[in-house]
Structure formats: C-alpha cells, structure tokens
Amino acid sequence: MDQSLFLGLVGLLALVLLIGIRVPIAYAMIVVGAVGTIALNGHAVFLNQLKTLGFSQFSKYDMSVIPMFVLMGYIATRAGLSQDLFRAANAWFGRMRGGVAMSAIAACAGFGAVCGSSLATATTMGQVALPELRRYRYSGALATGTLAAGGLLGILIPPSVVLVVYAIIVEANVVSMFAAALIPGLIAVAIFILVIAIYVRLVPDAGPAGDSISRAEWLSATFGVVPVLGIFIIVIGGIYVGLYNPTPAAAVGVALVALYGSLRRGVRLSDYRWALLETAKTSGMIYLILFGAELLKIFMSRGGVPQAAAEMMVNSGLSPMVILVLLLLALILLGCLMDSMSMILLVMPFFWPVVSELDFGMDPEDVKIWFGILSLIVVELGLITPPVGMNVFVINSLAKDVPMWQTFKGVFPFFLGELVRLALLVAFPAISLWLPHIVAG
Amino acid sequence: QEFTLKLHHFLGPKSPAQTQMLEPWAKSIEEASGGKVKIEIYPSMSLGGAPPELISQVRDGVVDLIWTVNGYTPGLFPRTEAFELPFIHTNDIKATNLAIRAMFDEHLAEEYKGVKVMFLHSHAGQAIQMVKDEVRKPADLAGKKMRIPTRTGAWVIEALGAAPAAMPVPDIPQAFSKGVVDGALIPWEIIPALKLQDQTEYQIEGHEMTRFGTTIFQVAMNLDKWNSLPEDVQKAFLDNSNEEWLAKAADIWRKIDDGGIKVATDAGNTHIQLTPEETEVFKTILEPVVDRWVTEVEGKGIDGATLVAKARELVAANQAK
Amino acid sequence: MGLRGLTYRLIETWALLGGIVILLVVAVQTISVVTGAFGRPLPGDFELTELGVAVGVFAFLPYCQLTDANVTADIFTSGLNRRNRAILVFFAAVIALIFAVVMAWRTWIGTQDQFAYDYQTAILQIPIGYAFIPIVISLVLVAVAAVMTLLESFDEIAHPSRNVSH
Numbered sequence: 052m053d054q055s056l057f058l059g060l061v062g063l064l065a066l067v068l069l070i071g072i073r074v075p076i077a078y079a080m081i082v083v084g085a086v087g088t089i090a091l092n093g094h095a096v097f098l099n100q101l102k103t104l105g106f107s108q109f110s111k112y113d114m115s116v117i118p119m120f121v122l123m124g125y126i127a128t129r130a131g132l133s134q135d136l137f138r139a140a141n142a143w144f145g146r147m148r149g150g151v152a153m154s155a156i157a158a159c160a161g162f163g164a165v166c167g168s169s170l171a172t173a174t175t176m177g178q179v180a181l182p183e184l185r186r187y188r189y190s191g192a193l194a195t196g197t198l199a200a201g202g203l204l205g206i207l208i209p210p211s212v213v214l215v216v217y218a219i220i221v222e223a224n225v226v227s228m229f230a231a232a233l234i235p236g237l238i239a240v241a242i243f244i245l246v247i248a249i250y251v252r253l254v255p256d257a258g259p260a261g262d263s264i265s266r267a268e269w270l271s272a273t274f275g276v277v278p279v280l281g282i283f284i285i286v287i288g289g290i291y292v293g294l295y296n297p298t299p300a301a302a303v304g305v306a307l308v309a310l311y312g313s314l315r316r317g318v319r320l321s322d323y324r325w326a327l328l329e330t331a332k333t334s335g336m337i338y339l340i341l342f343g344a345e346l347l348k349i350f351m352s353r354g355g356v357p358q359a360a361a362e363m364m365v366n367s368g369l370s371p372m373v374i375l376v377l378l379l380l381a382l383i384l385l386g387c388l389m390d391s392m393s394m395i396l397l398v399m400p401f402f403w404p405v406v407s408e409l410d411f412g413m414d415p416e417d418v419k420i421w422f423g424i425l426s427l428i429v430v431e432l433g434l435i436t437p438p439v440g441m442n443v444f445v446i447n448s449l450a451k452d453v454p455m456w457q458t459f460k461g462v463f464p465f466f467l468g469e470l471v472r473l474a475l476l477v478a479f480p481a482i483s484l485w486l487p488h489i490v491a492g
Numbered sequence: 493q494e495f496t497l498k499l500h501h502f503l504g505p506k507s508p509a510q511t512q513m514l515e516p517w518a519k520s521i522e523e524a525s526g527g528k529v530k531i532e533i534y535p536s537m538s539l540g541g542a543p544p545e546l547i548s549q550v551r552d553g554v555v556d557l558i559w560t561v562n563g564y565t566p567g568l569f570p571r572t573e574a575f576e577l578p579f580i581h582t583n584d585i586k587a588t589n590l591a592i593r594a595m596f597d598e599h600l601a602e603e604y605k606g607v608k609v610m611f612l613h614s615h616a617g618q619a620i621q622m623v624k625d626e627v628r629k630p631a632d633l634a635g636k637k638m639r640i641p642t643r644t645g646a647w648v649i650e651a652l653g654a655a656p657a658a659m660p661v662p663d664i665p666q667a668f669s670k671g672v673v674d675g676a677l678i679p680w681e682i683i684p685a686l687k688l689q690d691q692t693e694y695q696i697e698g699h700e701m702t703r704f705g706t707t708i709f710q711v712a713m714n715l716d717k718w719n720s721l722p723e724d725v726q727k728a729f730l731d732n733s734n735e736e737w738l739a740k741a742a743d744i745w746r747k748i749d750d751g752g753i754k755v756a757t758d759a760g761n762t763h764i765q766l767t768p769e770e771t772e773v774f775k776t777i778l779e780p781v782v783d784r785w786v787t788e789v790e791g792k793g794i795d796g797a798t799l800v801a802k803a804r805e806l807v808a809a810n811q812a813k
Numbered sequence: 814m815g816l817r818g819l820t821y822r823l824i825e826t827w828a829l830l831g832g833i834v835i836l837l838v839v840a841v842q843t844i845s846v847v848t849g850a851f852g853r854p855l856p857g858d859f860e861l862t863e864l865g866v867a868v869g870v871f872a873f874l875p876y877c878q879l880t881d882a883n884v885t886a887d888i889f890t891s892g893l894n895r896r897n898r899a900i901l902v903f904f905a906a907v908i909a910l911i912f913a914v915v916m917a918w919r920t921w922i923g924t925q926d927q928f929a930y931d932y933q934t935a936i937l938q939i940p941i942g943y944a945f946i947p948i949v950i951s952l953v954l955v956a957v958a959a960v961m962t963l964l965e966s967f968d969e970i971a972h973p974s975r976n977v978s979h
C-alpha cells in the first residue's frame with residue numbers, strides 16, 4: 052500500500068481508538084496530530100509551531116462569528132421569543148388536526164432564524180410547546196418526536212453555527228452557505244408539517260385539533276412575531292443584501308436580541324451570566340476541536356495523506372455520484388454515534404479533499420456549497436437517530452412520562468421526511484445553488 | 493537527493509505566484525544543484541497556521557523556506573517598508589527589485605533575523621480599482637470606502653480623503669458586489685482569480701503605469717538550515733536568486749499583471765492611465781504619507797529619511813539602465 | 814469554601830471575564846456598523862475583533878475542562894461501571910494536563926518572541942504580545958482544571974462507592 056495512505060489509516064485508527072475510550076474528540080485530534088507530526092518531522096518542528104498556533108487559530112476573523120451567533124442563540128432562549136413564536140403559530144394552525152404540532156414546527160423554524168444551534172432550539176421550544184401539546188392530549192410519541200425534529204431547524208435555517216464551521220474548514224464563503232441553506236430549510240419546514248398531517252391522518256388520536264380563537268386574539272398573536280421577523284431580516288437579510296459580513300451581523304444580532312429581551316420580558320443579569328457561561332462551554336468546545344483539526348491537518352499534510360486519499364478515490368473507477376452517496380451514507384452511520392458539530396469537524400478535513408477532486412460537471416465553488424448543504428442535512432440526522440440522538444435525549448428529558456423508545460418512534464417519520472428531502476437536494480443541486488447565485492450578484 | 497526542503501506559502505496551488513514564479517525558481521535550483529536539492533512546495537498554508545505566522549515558521553525551522561508578504565507582520569520589517577510608500581516604487585518592478593537588493597546588506601539585512609533571505613521582490617504595485625466611480629483626481633475619492641492592502645496603504649487612502657477598510661483579499665468580490673467598499677487599492681494581477689472584471693468598471697493607474705505604493709514579498713530560508721548546506725548547494729541557491737533572477741521575477745509579475753488588466757478591458761472595463769499632470773496631483777497629495785512614515789520610524793531609531801532618499805536614488809538609477 | 818470551591822469560582826470568573834471581552838467585541842462591531850453607515854467604520858475594528866475573540870475564547874477553555882464540556886463520544890463507554898469510567902476520565906484528564914502545560918510553555922515562549930520581534934497590529938499598532946499574556950494565563954488555568962478533574966477521578970477510582978459531590 053502507498054506509504055501516505057498507510058500513514059493516514061494508522062492516524063485514523065488511533066483517532067477512532069482514542070475517541071472510543073472517551074477521550075474528548077478535540078484531545079484525540081490533538082494527540083494524533085502531535086504524535087504524527089513528531090514522528091514524521093521531529094519534536095522541534097512541532098514545539099516551535101505551537102508558539103503561535105494557539106493564538107493564530109483562535110484569532111481567525113472568520114471564526115469570530117461563532118461565539119457571537121452562539122451567544123445570540125443563548126440570549127434568545129431567555130428573551131421570551133419562544134412564547135411569542137409559538138403563540139403566533141398556534142393562532143394560524145391550532146384549529147387543524149395535528150395543528151398544535153404544526154405550530155411547534157413553525158415556531159421552531161422562527162426560533163431557528165435567530166438561533167444557530169439545534170439543541171438550543173429543541174430545548175427552548177420544548178419548554179414552551181411540550182406542555183401545550185400534552186394539554187391538547189397529543190400522544191407522547193408525536194409530541195416529543197415533533198419537537199426533537201423541530202429542533203433540527205435550528206441548524207437547518209440560517210444562521211447556523213455548523214455551517215460556519217463547515218465554511219471555515221473548506222474555505223467557503225459563509226454568506227453563500229447561509230444563502231444556500233435558506234430554501235432547503237423552508238422545504239424542511241414544509242415536509243415536517245406534511246409529515247404531521249399524514250401522521251394524524253393515520254393515527255387520528257395522536258394529534259387532536261386545538262381551540263379556535265377570536266379574531267382579536269389572532270391579530271395580536273400574529274403581530275407577536277414582528278420583532279423576531281425584524282431581527283431575522285436585519286441580521287440574515289443584512290448579510291444577503293451585503294449590508295455587512297457575518298461577524299458584524301452576528302454582533303448586531305446579539306445587540307438586537309438583548310434589546311428585545313429587555314423590552315419583552317426583562318432579561319435579568321443572571322440570564323446574561325448564564326448565557327455567557329453556556330457560550331463559554333459551546334464556543335470553547337468548538338474552538339478546541341478546530342485547533343485539534345488544525346494539528347491533524349498538519350500531520351496529514353506532512354505525510355501527504357490528503358493527496359493520496361483523493362487520488363485513490365478518483366482512481367477507484369467509481370462515478371462521482373456513487374462516491375458522493377457513499378460519503379453521505381458514511382456520515383449517516385457516523386451520526387448514530389456522534390453529534391453534528393463534531394462530525395463536521397472530524398470528517399470534513401478528510402472528506403472535502405476527496406469531494407473537491409470529483410467532477411460533477413459543476414463549478415468547484417458550487418460543489419463546495421452543494422456538498423455543504425447535503426452534509427448539513429446528513430449530520431443533523433445524527434441528532435435524531437439512535438442510540439445517541441441528542442435532540443431526542445433533550446426533549447425526552449423534558450417529558451418524564453414518555454419512554455425513550457416512544458420518542459425515537461415519534462421522530463422516525465420525520466427522519467424519513469429528511470431522507471426524501473436529501474434525495475431531492477442530491478438530484479436537484481439548483482435548489483441549494485439558486486439563492487447563493489442571486490446573492491453573489 | 494540529499495536535501496529535501498519544504499517551501500510553505502499562503503496562495504493556492506494554481507496561483508500564478510506558485511506556477512509562474514516559485515515552481516520555476518525551485519526547478520532551476522534543483523537542476524543547478526545537480527539533483528542534490530528537492531524543494532517541495534506546500535501551498536494554501538497546508539502545513540498549518542495563518543499567513544502572518546510564515547515568518548516565524550521559517551525562523552523557527554517549522555518549515556525550511558517561505559514565500560510571504562512583509563506587510564502581514566507589521567512592525568517586523570520597518571526598513572524595507574520604505575519601498576512600499578507611494579511613488580518610491582513607480583512603474584518598474586525590475587528597478588524596485590534591484591534597488592532593494594542593492595540596499596539590502598547595508599540598510600535592510602538587520603531586520604531579517606534568523607533567516608537567510610533568498611530574495612525580496614515587488615509586484616506591479618497598487619492601482620485603483622473602482623466599482624462604478626471614475627477617478628482622475630484625489631477629490632474623486634473623497635468619502636469613498638476603499639479596501640487597503642497594507643498599513644501604509646491605509647495612510648494612502650486617508651491622505652486621499654477616503655475611508656480605509658481592512659478585509660482579506662478573497663472577500664473583495666463580495667464587498668464590491670454589495671457596495672461594502674467602493675473600490676480597492678490592489679494590482680491588476682488579482683483580477684482574473686477573483687473575477688473582479690465583473691464587479692468593477694474602472695481600473696486606474698498613473699502615467700506610464702505608475703502605481704500608488706506597492707507590496708514587498710520575501711522568499712527566505714531558515715538560517716540554521718542555510719548554514720548546514722554545503723557550499724555548492726548554497727551556490728545553487730544564490731546563483732538562481734541573483735540580480736538576473738530578480739529581473740526575471742520582475743518580468744513574471746509584469747506579465748501576470750498585464751494579463752489581469754487585459755481580462756478587465758476585454759470585459760469592457762475602462763482602463764484609465766492618468767496624464768502626467770494628473771499623476772503629479774496625486775504625487776503632491778501623497779507626499780505627506782512619506783513624511784508621516786519618516787516621523788514614525790524615527791521613533792524606532794530608524795533613519796527613515798535616508799532610507800527614502802537612498803531608495804529613490806537607486807530606483808531611478810536602475811530605471812535608467 | 815475549600816480549595817476546590819475557590820478554584821472553581823476562579824475559573825468560572827475567568828470564563829465570565831472572557832465573556833465580557835466577547836461582549837466588548839460585540840460592542841466594537843455594532844458601533845462600527847452604525848458609524849460605518851455614515852461612511853466612517855471604526856478604525857481597527859477588524860484587528861480588535863481578532864485579538865478580543867482570541868483572548869475571550871481562550872478564557873473559556875479552563876471552564877470547558879472543569880465542566881466536562883469538551884464533547885466525547887460516549888457510545889462504547891456508557892455501560893461501564895463508575896470505577897472503569899473514572900479510569901477513562903483520569904486518562905483523558907492526563908492528556909488535557911499535558912496539552913495545557915505544553916501549550917502554556919510554548920505560548921509563553923511565543924509571547925517573548927512577539928515582544929522581541931515587535932509584532933503589532935496593522936492599523937492601531939497594538940503590540941500583539943499583550944494578547945498572548947492572558948492566553949498563557951488561560952492555559953495555566955486549563956492545567957489547574959485538568960488537575961482538579963484528575964483528583965476527582967482519582968478519588969472515584971480509589972473509593973468507587975463514595976458519592977463525590979462537586
């Protein structure tokens with residue numbers, strides 16, 4: 052076997068082994084990167100590179116958007132947005148059969164428009180919508196399944212921290228990625244609502260209709276989403292029309308959500324303290340993994356692994372489409388074990404060099420965007436598949452009386468819906484690429 | 493092969509800098525060494541870190557050779573910075589390259605600690621590229637937002653009455669198309685790679701291709717690595733980084749730059765070359781930038797006035813050749 | 814409050830300070846957007862963001878170590894008993910400790926280089942070495958946090974039956 056490929060394989064095995072014995076993913080990458088680089092080029096090279104590498108990786112301007120979008124999401128969870136969104140959505144869908152669950156999906160989409168994280172969306176909307184769903188006697192499976200799936204909209208609808216991380220790793224334009232995610236995200240909303248409609252048709256008891264409301268109540272509830280819509284338009288719309296790049300946009304978003312929170316509900320100092328500490332955990336974790344990914348990249352580059360792997364794939368005789376589907380399948384399987392962010396961070400440095408060598412008859416920049424959206428869908432599926440499905444765990448912990456398997460059962464139809472969406476996006480790249488092309492002018 | 497050296501840089505593997513300059517340079521050294529030397533080129537920062545770290549990477553022996561932009565590490569090369577000031581480099585890359593070489597040992601060498609400089613070179617120089625504004629005099633830039641290339645480039649923009657905006661080069665097309673900036677101070681060479689011809693209408697430079705300052709690049713080797721090489725191998729490096737090579741490098745960058753402006757004019761852009769009188773107006777208004785720089789480096793104990801005078805003299809002398 | 818309690822407080826406060834630095838960056842960016850709308854973006858907003866976020870996020874790392882926020886794939890190990898699990902936690906903490914000590918040491922050497930060679934930012938000419946100093950402190954605190962994890966897991970290995978409270 053080619054020496055470089057052998058080296059890469061050993062590195063990969065070591066990585067899997069370390070992760071398997073519960074070494075944090077970041078440290079597993081750091082260890083393999085460090086040991087590999089030292090083995091190839093000696094310890095002096097490695098130690099000297101460390102003198103500035105910490106600072107240079109943590110000070111990358113492109114990454115500065117991460118702590119800000121994360122902070123924006125956490126402030127949003129305490130700002131009372133979720134109640135307003137759910138109330139408005141419920142005014143629209145509530146009376147239909149399955150309508151309260153559809154409202155929860157719509158509210159999740161609204162929340163996803165200001166929050167870049169799936170777990171935060173699931174948790175926040177879960178706290179608001181779950182009691183309502185139970186009050187209307189929705190089945191445990193449908194109620195918790197809906198919210199576990201709805202949480203996915205946190206990353207499927209921009210802003211999305213996972214997309215930012217993808218863009219950093221493959222050196223894509225974050226603005227294009229955000230633009231590409233919007234239409235597929237809206238399709239996800241439509242499919243989830245459709246899934247609920249079919250579900251309650253097959254199992255009528257699972258989702259009874261809600262109450263009808265007065266016109267005045269309907270109006271006031273609907274107007275409740277205006278501020279949220281406003282924040283989304285200023286932040287994401289501002290990025291699309293080129294008012295500013297993502298970093299200032301995220302900063303403005305933090306400021307606006309904080310302002311909304313203090314006007315709407317009086318976000319207290321203790322809420323900010325909580326939001327900052329949660330931001331510390333989330334962004335510290337992401338930055339450390341990105342640092343580990345850089346060390347791993349250094350090791351692999353010095354060993355010539357990416358070129359060798361890409362060459363092997365290209366020379367394998369498989370068609371680009373087959374390779375693409377195989378890679379996506381591998382991600383779905385990996386998703387059973389890992390969460391979306393770690394997967395993107397761990398796998399993209401290996402997958403992207405391969406994909407970038409494949410010829411889909413498309414502009415290379417378009418392939419980058421398209422593959423990013425496909426990967427985003429696939430990695431977020433990991434959040435709702437057993438045995439490790441973080442969204443399922445989080446929602447299930449909010450509903451103490453629902454057994455875990457019920458939640459997995461309830462989320463399964465949504466999983467099927469996602470597979471349909473994935474097939475659509477694989478078959479029609481234009482769904483993802485149309486808006487980025489408009490935005491790029 | 494006895495010596496395998498890693499050359500690390502920040503541009504892509506298909507960039508003209510790699511294919512037209514670094515690869516031929518490496519090849520000529522490999523040949524001159526009779527196959528004793530092999531230079532592996534690592535593009536796109538693939539050996540890790542960010543572009544500003546290239547200089548410490550080579551100094552610390554993380555890599556053996558680098559190609560980098562001096563301006564990525566403001567503060568490290570204050571003397572060489574004289575050549576980036578407006579109207580020191582004018583329109584002749586070769587003259588600038590040779591002037592730097594002539595001044596190197598006596599005036600510049602002390603700021604390249606821990607490395608053996610192979611060669612320093614300029615690109616064609618900063619020109620003005622505008623999204624939709626025609627520029628013939630400094631007043632045309634008043635209040636415009638302009639992307640800056642270097643620290644002193646920011647001073648140029650300020651002196652012209654415009655607002656400087658820092659951004660990475662790859663962000664320029666987006667910034668142009670969305671009106672985040674109205675223009676940029678950047679050479680033609682970048683046009684094809686970023687497809688700037690689609691976003692801009694005007695490309696402006698001074699009389700006879702005179703530019704408004706430039707960027708200085710360096711190719712440098714780790715000093716210990718250099719000292720460990722036998723004399724004949726060192727000679728292979730020196731012989732292929734000499735004045736003759738600097739002239740050739742100048743031709744290469746001129747050609748890349750000419751290719752860039754051709755792409756723009758083919759796309760229907762207006763290429764403005766200012767008249768001598770118009771150029772003179774820019775010269776007058778930008779002279780204080782040079783004074784500002786001289787005053788500033790004086791604070792570091794550097795005789796900026798002498799450096800500027802010497803640089804001007806040598807550029808002129810080499811231009812006459 | 815014992816030594817552990819005090820250390821926990823210190824690391825939590827350090828993370829909050831990092832969060833405040835991020836808030837300052839948010840302020841710089843927001844002000845720059847507003848003034849930029851009138852044609853005058855804040856000079857140096859770019860470099861202030863880079864320095865601020867680096868300093869801020871490094872200050873988060875000790876807290877991540879302390880609160881076990883660094884993601885693990887628990888799939889193969891969730892079935893283990895407390896003692897065996899504690900052994901794995903101990904092993905991971907050793908790695909974190911080595912990482913933190915080596916990084917603190919190397920970044921400290923890097924700090925000296927930053928000052929010795931006069932590295933500075935382009936527009937505001939801030940010596941970059943100043944940003945390295947809080948980063949070194951953060952890395953030392955990561956080491957401290959790793960030692961705390963180490964001690965806790967060691968307790969559990971030695972006395973698997975006892976309930977360790979934080």
Ligand code: NA
Nearest residue numbers: 163205208210
């Ligand atoms: Na989102």
Ligand code: NA
Nearest residue numbers: 386387433439
């Ligand atoms: Na899963």
